[in-house]
Amino acid sequence: xxxxxxxxxxxxxxxxxxxxxxxxxxxxxxxxxxxxxxxxxxxxxxxxxxxxxxxxxxxxxxxxxxxxxxxxxxxxxxxxxxxxxxxxxxxxxxxxxxxxxxxxxxxxxxxxxxxxxxxxxxxxxxxxxxxxxxxxxxxxxxxxxxxxxxxxxxxxxxxxxxxxxxxxxxxxxxxxxxxxxxxxxxxxxxxxxxxxxxxxxxxxxxxxxxxxxxxxxxxxxxxxxxxxxxxxxxxxxxxxxxxxxxxxx
Numbered sequence: 001x002x003x004x005x006x007x008x009x010x011x012x013x014x015x016x017x018x019x020x021x022x023x024x025x026x027x028x029x030x031x032x033x034x035x036x037x038x039x040x041x042x043x044x045x046x047x048x049x050x051x052x053x054x055x056x057x058x059x060x061x062x063x064x065x066x067x068x069x070x071x072x073x074x075x076x077x078x079x080x081x082x083x084x085x086x087x088x089x090x091x092x093x094x095x096x097x098x099x100x101x102x103x104x105x106x107x108x109x110x111x112x113x114x115x116x117x118x119x120x121x122x123x124x125x126x127x128x129x130x131x132x133x134x135x136x137x138x139x140x141x142x143x144x145x146x147x148x149x150x151x152x153x154x155x156x157x158x159x160x161x162x163x164x165x166x167x168x169x170x171x172x173x174x175x176x177x178x179x180x181x182x183x184x185x186x187x188x189x190x191x192x193x194x195x196x197x198x199x200x201x202x203x204x205x206x207x208x209x210x211x212x213x214x215x216x217x218x219x220x221x222x223x224x225x226x227x228x229x230x231x232x233x234x235x236x237x238x239x240x241x242x243x244x245x246x247x248x249x
Contacts, residue, residue, distance in 0.1 A: 012187075012199050017047045017055035022064070023202055025074045026082045027236055032073030044194040084124060088208040089229055092142040096215035098164070099157045105133040107152035121146060122153075126212050128171035136171070138164070140215045168218040180207060181224040185231055197239055204232045 015023070020042050025031045033041075035056070042052050056072060059065040063075050074082065103122060110118070119129075125143065127135040139157055160167055168174065184204050191197040211225050219225075 012203050015045060015195075015199055015202060017042060017045075017051050018059060018064075019202070020045055020047065020198070021052075021055065021059065021072070022074070022078070023198070023205075024240075025065075025072070026078070026085055027240070030073070031079075031082055032071050034071050036070075038072065044198075046195075084209065085205055087143060088205065088211065089232060091211075091213045093140050093213065093215075094142055096138055096140040096217070099139040099159055100136050100164075100167075101127065101139045102156040102158050103127055103135040103149075103153045104156070105135075105152060106154050110152075118149075118152060121149060124209075128212065130171065136160075137212065138168070138215050138218060141213060164218050168212075168214055172212045172214075174212075174214075174220055177207070177210065177212075178220060178222075178224055181228045185224065185228060188231060188235055194239060197235060201232060201235055201239065204228060208232065 013019075021038060024038070024041055025033060035053075038056070039049055039052060056065065056067070060067050060072075064078060065072050066075050067073075103125075105118065122129075122135050125137075125145075126141060127137045129135050136158070145155075184200065184207060188197060188200040188204065191200050208225075208228065211228075213225070216223075
């Protein structure tokens with residue numbers, strides 16, 4: 001089955017030279033690779049050396065990458081993106097006591113761009129909006145609170161009167177997320193070519209970023225989040241070894 005047969009569940013985006021390079025580097029620790037490894041890695045995508053070098057030059061000029069002695073690494077502004085991606089694959093949790101985090105937007109007079117940026121930031125923290133300006137989630141995550149948000153948001157802990165399962169179901173489309181996760185697992189398992197599997201893994205990362213990482217008591221039965229994370233780690237390790245020609249990246 002190809003991607004067009006799964007339009008409601010799986011979103012597979014074509015990978016350009018830029019997106020392939022970024023996917024490789026964001027998954028590497030440390031996030032840097034010699035140009036010879038990048039040349040080898042992009043071959044399965046039909047990306048030639050001249051196309052790759054042109055993309056690398058543009059990315060360095062834009063500040064996405066830095067270059068030193070033939071080694072390319074992600075720039076400072078993408079390090080936060082790598083941190084969020086790592087947290088999506090390996091979220092840090094703690095025992096849940098039944099309390100919920102609540103973030104109430106207190107700043108006024110902000111323009112559309114500022115409001116959109118705040119929404120993006122709160123969503124990245126895996127908070128969901130209950131109503132305008134009121135965001136919450138179960139207090140089961142360990143993650144830093146970004147600098148600057150305390151100037152526009154006040155934080156509280158609460159124990160809602162509404163049953164936690166009902167509140168979680170209202171805040172997040174859990175059934176839809178689970179259905180897409182299972183479709184991605186099936187698609188990645190069927191993909192034979194490295195390029196197809198790599199494209200599927202890019203979609204998996206995007207999907208994991210939208211996982212609310214809820215405590216087990218609030219999740220539907222047979223929640224596929226842990227399975228999707230485990231499959232991603234295994235497939236990525238295999239693909240990296242195959243595309244770069246050696247292990248250890």
